[in-house]
Amino acid sequence: MKGLIKKDIFMLKNNTRYFLIFTLFYFLVSLNQTEPGSSTTFILPFLTIVMMISTFSYDEFNNWFSYAAALPNGRKNVVKSKYAITGITTVLSTLLSIFLAFIISNIKGNFSYSEMLSYLIGSVFACIFMTSIIYPFLFKYGSEKGRLVIFAISSMTVGAIVLLSKISNIKIPSRIVSILTGYGLLLLIIASVLMITISYFISKKIFTKKEF
Amino acid sequence: MNNIIEIKNLVKQYEDGFKLGPIDLEIPRGIIVGLIGENGAGKTTLIKSILNIITPTEGTIEMSIDDQESPLEEVGIVLDNAFFPEILTPKDIDESMKDIFKNWDSELFYKYLRNFKIEGGKQIRTFSKGMRKKLEIATSLAHHPKLLILDEPTSGLDPVVRDEVLDIFLEFMQDEEHTILLSTHITSDLEHIADRIVFIKDGKVTLEKDKDEILDNYGILKCDEEFFKKIEKEDILFYKKEKYEIKVLVENKNKISKKYKNSIIDKITLEDLMILTIKGDEIR
Numbered sequence: 334m335k336g337l338i339k340k341d342i343f344m345l346k347n348n349t350r351y352f353l354i355f356t357l358f359y360f361l362v363s364l365n366q367t368e369p370g371s372s373t374t375f376i377l378p379f380l381t382i383v384m385m386i387s388t389f390s391y392d393e394f395n396n397w398f399s400y401a402a403a404l405p406n407g408r409k410n411v412v413k414s415k416y417a418i419t420g421i422t423t424v425l426s427t428l429l430s431i432f433l434a435f436i437i438s439n440i441k442g443n444f445s446y447s448e449m450l451s452y453l454i455g456s457v458f459a460c461i462f463m464t465s466i467i468y469p470f471l472f473k474y475g476s477e478k479g480r481l482v483i484f485a486i487s488s489m490t491v492g493a494i495v496l497l498s499k500i501s502n503i504k505i506p507s508r509i510v511s512i513l514t515g516y517g518l519l520l521l522i523i524a525s526v527l528m529i530t531i532s533y534f535i536s537k538k539i540f541t542k543k544e545f
Numbered sequence: 546m547n548n549i550i551e552i553k554n555l556v557k558q559y560e561d562g563f564k565l566g567p568i569d570l571e572i573p574r575g576i577i578v579g580l581i582g583e584n585g586a587g588k589t590t591l592i593k594s595i596l597n598i599i600t601p602t603e604g605t606i607e608m609s610i611d612d613q614e615s616p617l618e619e620v621g622i623v624l625d626n627a628f629f630p631e632i633l634t635p636k637d638i639d640e641s642m643k644d645i646f647k648n649w650d651s652e653l654f655y656k657y658l659r660n661f662k663i664e665g666g667k668q669i670r671t672f673s674k675g676m677r678k679k680l681e682i683a684t685s686l687a688h689h690p691k692l693l694i695l696d697e698p699t700s701g702l703d704p705v706v707r708d709e710v711l712d713i714f715l716e717f718m719q720d721e722e723h724t725i726l727l728s729t730h731i732t733s734d735l736e737h738i739a740d741r742i743v744f745i746k747d748g749k750v751t752l753e754k755d756k757d758e759i760l761d762n763y764g765i766l767k768c769d770e771e772f773f774k775k776i777e778k779e780d781i782l783f784y785k786k787e788k789y790e791i792k793v794l795v796e797n798k799n800k801i802s803k804k805y806k807n808s809i810i811d812k813i814t815l816e817d818l819m820i821l822t823i824k825g826d827e828i829r
Contacts (some may be wrong), residue, residue, distance in 0.1 A: 336644030343637040344630060388630075396627035403596040403622050405644055419636040545598040545627070 337414035338421075344388045345422065355380060355432040356429070368427035377430045378460045381422040385415070385497060386467070389476040399545035412537045415468065416529070423460045432483050454521065456515070459469070472536045472543070548609065548690055549574040549724045555604035557590055564717035565590045566604065567750040574609075575721045579739035579756070580728035580737075583823050587748040588728040589625055593670040595726075596622060609621060610691065618647060621690030623681045623698045632709070635663060635680055639687075648686035657683035674701035682710060686717065688756045693717065699734050707731070711738050730816035736760070739750075742815065746822065764798030764810040765817055767791070776805065783825035794821040816829060 359376050378498055392398055434449055471479040479543040550572035557565040564588040572578050580588045593599045594618075595606055610616040630640050635658055642649045658665055661679040669677060678701050684743070685693060693714070699707045715738060717723055729735060733741060735756065742759055744752035752759075773784070773791045778799060783794040794817075795801045798810045 338643045339644060340629070340633065340641040342643070347632050364677055391630040391632055396624075397630050399593075399627040400622070400624055400629070402598045403617060403624070405617045407617070410762070423666045426681050480569065542600070545593070 334413050334417065336409045337410050339419050341385075341388055341418045344391060345384055345418075348384050348387065352380065352384065356433070360433055360437070364440065365435070373388050375425040377433075378423050378456050378522075379463075381426045382419065382463055382467075384458060386471065386476055386479060387418050387421065387480065389415075389471050391473050396435075396545065398540075398543075402545060408543075412472065412540045413531070416533050416536070419460075419464050419468075420458060423457065423464075427457055430456070453519065456527055458521055458540065461529055465528040468532055469535040469539060472539045547574050548572060548702070549710075550656045550726070551607045551609070552595070553605045553607075555591075555594060555606060556602045557599065558592055560604045560686070560748050561589075563587075563748065566601075567595070568750055570753070572723050572726055575718075575740075576740035577718060577725040577727070577738050578741045578743060579735035580726065580743050580745060581730070581732055581735065581819055582728075582745035583637065583819070584730070584736050589696055590748075591745065592624075592694055592726070592728060595651055596620070596644075598624075598695060602722075608692075616617070618681070618688070619691045621688065621693045621750035623678070623693075623695040625696040625700070628677070628684075629660055629669065632668055634666055634668055635659035635683075636665040638680075638684060638733075639721055641667070642684065642688065646812065649691060650687050654683060657686060658672075661706075663791045675703060675706055678702055679706065682713070689763060691720075691723055693723075693725045693727070695725065697728055697729055699729060709732065714738055732819060734817055744822065751822065758817065759815070760813060761814045762796060762798065763818060764795050764801070765813055765821070766793040766795050766798075766801065766805070766808055766810050768808065769792065770803075772808070778828045780804070781828050783821045785821055785825040792817075792821060793826075794818070794825065 356377060370430070398411065401411050404410075408467065431453060434452075440447075463486065467479055467482055471480045473480075548571040550570075551569055552570040554568045555568040570590065570591075578589065581804065590599065594601050595608075606643050608616045608620075610619045623727075628639075633653075638723055639649075639651050639654050643651065652738050654736070658680075661683060663672070663676055663680055671682065672680065678698065682695075682698060685695070699710055702710060711734060714725055714727075718725065727739075728737075736771075742752065742754060742756050743750055747812075763782075767790050768776075769790060773785070773793065778791065781793050783798060785792045794813075795810065802808055802810050
């Protein structure tokens with residue numbers, strides 16, 4: 334698996350310049366915002382997912398998956414390495430976001446740890462959520478259709494939030510509310526682990542049976 | 546078992562109607578086996594089935610390789626139009642392959658790159674088609690494989706480089722445990738290096754013989770319409786009417802030349818064999 338992770342890192346390396354330009358841009362935008370770190374925290378991990386999807390496009394363009402399937406343990410390791418590298422890049426970009434938020438806050442002097450922590454949890458969860466849903470589609474249908482799925486998921490999420498805010502006066506049993514507020518973080522962690530695990534096994538199943 | 550690959554009753558049925566097989570084929574260890582056939586005959590499908598890139602509908606493929614847990618460790622591959630993404634460099638390939646193959650030999654890889662005049666730091670997309678093929682060949686050899694499975698390894702190469710590559714394949718065959726299975730439509734390459742020829746037509750193996758036996762035994766009888774009528778049906782494998790003559794593919798050319806006095810029987814090339822078998826007509 335290490336070899337395949339390296340291969341993806343070498344591919345991502347080619348886009349580092351764009352990533353840095355983008356980071357700088359958002360850094361400057363954030364400096365001029367009232368809320369510190371709010372945009373950078375979410376944007377950078379999201380950007381890494383977009384970059385990961387672009388590795389799928391390059392892979393498909395040169396029929397890499399066909400070649401990889403004929404390498405020792407190729408099929409299994411392709412799926413494993415894609416999930417692993419996404420995990421690594423998401424963590425790294427989240428750390429970078431925190432670092433930037435920290436600098437911005439120091440410059441502007443309105444640093445709030447609790448606010449940053451909630452952004453951080455939100456962005457990591459959003460990344461896991463996106464990866465979990467998109468990757469099985471990417472392995473099944475390829476990156477072109479995968480992009481459509483991202484668009485569909487984003488629209489549906491926004492739609493759901495709007496819908497929820499409209500019907501928020503619906504009475505939620507107080508017992509559920511207390512569970513959500515008390516164990517929110519724990520529930521998020523459990524949900525994330527569960528989602529990514531299920532997603533990984535679905536992708537693995539799709540990819541081991543796929544023909545090239 | 547002295548066969549490195551044994552294929553039994555292999556069938557691959559595609560939804561678009563193309564069907565490969567049923568194929569029974571044995572690839573003996575220590576020789577070069579050449580797969581020939583026109584485009585779309587099923588050569589790539591057969592190779593992909595052996596390499597587990599596609600799943601056969603029926604049948605079994607057994608590889609007799611020491612590393613039973615991971616037989617692909619010992620197989621070097623060149624596929625038609627499938628390789629590392631082109632934004633990578635040969636150096637990136639070396640770094641990745643180190644952790645993919647147990648026996649990856651960086652020194653050997655760079656030796657091939659030097660021989661092929663390939664720059665390690667340049668992205669593959671800047672390479673010509675021939676350079677890419679050479680890089681794929683270098684990659685296939687750099688983990689000391691025992692079996693090479695090559696789909697169109699010499700396509701896109703100029704004659705000089707092709708010759709160079711064929712020499713490398715012959716050098717690989719110096720070890721008598723080594724085997725090559727290669728498909729090509731450049732049949733003259735096979736005349737140089739192959740020991741055995743497998744001819745695939747419309748998804749089926751129509752001929753499987755030692756190359757020398759084919760070249761010594763088969764011939765092309767060239768004649769006019771009048772002479773053609775005198776030839777017994779069972780002596781005509783395939784025939785093709787051309788502007789000034791009729792070409793007849795015959796087996797046992799020595800026997801045939803004795804049987805039909807004044808007949809001219811030319812030596813056959815694999816290309817003739819392919820063209821006559823595909824384009825020619827059958828009487829039987």
